[in-house]
Amino acid sequence: MSELMQTPCVDTQNMVNSKPQTRQTLLRQENYPFFGIASGLYALFYTFCMYRNAAGITFPFFIAGSLFFFCLCMKKLETAIKKDSVFYMAGMILLGLSTVCTADGRIIFFNHVGVLLLMISFLLHQFYQDGNWRFGRYLLSVLATMFGAIGEIAKPFTDYALYRSKGVKKNPKLLYVAIGLCIMIPLFLVVWFLLMTADRIFMDLTERFFDTIDAVNIFGVVCSIVLMFLLSYGVLAYLSHRYLEDEVTEKKKHESILAVTITLPLTLLYMVFCGVQVFCLFLGNVSLTNMTYAEYARQGFFQLLFICILNLAMVLIGGHYFKESRVLKIVLTAMSVCTYVMIFSSGYRMILYIQHYYLTFLRILVLWALGVIFLLLTGVLIHIYAPRFPLFRYGVAVVTVCYIVLSFSKPDHLIATCNLANTDDATVHGFFDADAYHDYGYLSGLSADAAPVVLPYLKGQGYDMTATAPREIYRRHEADQWGYFYMDHLREDVEKNGIRTFNFSRWYAGRILESLKK
16 A cells, blocks of 8 residues: 555646647746637637628738737747738738628638638748748648647647646635536526526516527637637647748659650640640631631630649649759740640630620639739749749749739629620620620629629619519519619628628628619
8 A cells, every 4th residue: 555655646747748848838838827818818809800700891800910919929939020921911911901892702712711821821930940941841831730720729728737737826716716606507597497487477588588699699609719719729839839840851852854754745745736726726727627716716725724733733843853954944944835825825715705705703713823823833934943942932922912913803893894884785895706795694693892883784774773572583594683683682781781790892882772772
């Protein structure tokens, strides 16, 4: 018995702290009250701003609050804010402003994804020396941080245990409060039940009270607060542990002959294909085919878009993972030049397709993607001949800036402007080589961004701007009905505007709708 009593107790601190310690880990644990309270307040702020509110006025404030939260925590972790981190911050704030100025669900979704990626990139840039990281390393680091934060959701509890085990003076009053709550809650519920059964009026008041409470929303709010508290603390815990390495170990590069063997036949094939593009597409000579020039030109843009992306990846891999070789550089350069021709070919085909079938969001997105690929391929080509060129940072800057331009462009407004201007056979504009636009079903699904164009058009077509009949009677594909379907959805969006959910695009659409009722 004495031997058992002398057996040393298990060192719970070492068990919890089995992962490698860093200076930032120790600072986080020593300042647990600060990080715990800060994460809790951030979770409350997130829920207030974002719960069931993807595009409200609170979104840019949430982004600003997130930056303030992480910067404050980094200061406590003795991590200085780097000067070039301003780019990431500015990008997130601009995407937040874009979100509150649009009602297009696709743009809003992409904005949220963009903010998430920029936030993680910002944090990685702050905690690591990422200057020499390449695209693959950065992509894996972003994924590791996202999943690593989930894996650290228990850290608030283990850090609290460590904080209490380091001789922190316990407050007996808190213990008494906790014991009192454990006794009070079941006793309170029992007494409440007895009072309900004792008096019918009190029971009716209780039932009315619960009828006014939305249990689903309460549960959702609680879950939102708890999850964001765990995730925000988990992100800080994962980053402060510094699981990732700053230095990039140079892997042994493969023989260039392997890359030449793969890319040379493809490049020769691309050269033949590009010759066909110049002869048939750009010069308009389709005598070798059994189709008209219009039929030949308006096809294949999605296939070419995929091949352009594939070529971009091959040129990037060829320049990174294979030994430097003059022959390989020549082959990759030739492949890049062919890819430029394919980019122009795909873009030209898409423009001709739009000329005949008008605008949609997907067609605008394809043209945008081709422009981004062109700029990225240019950076990769420069990197092949100048290895010190900061390719990853260049790529991040290109994608971020180009997407910010797209997010502020309001594609639905552009679509409505071009397509509605050509709904009459007698007024089809010179750019379009097609019959009048009649895809009213697509127009009926446009967002409030299109309202400044759509609503005056409907008024001019004799629509009753006050009609509120059930939407079942509306037919989205008929010229005299689709507008009512659009206005019904628009009214629903406008009604969503509140103190938290205010959106400039919905607000402006509502004002136009009210002015046209007169």
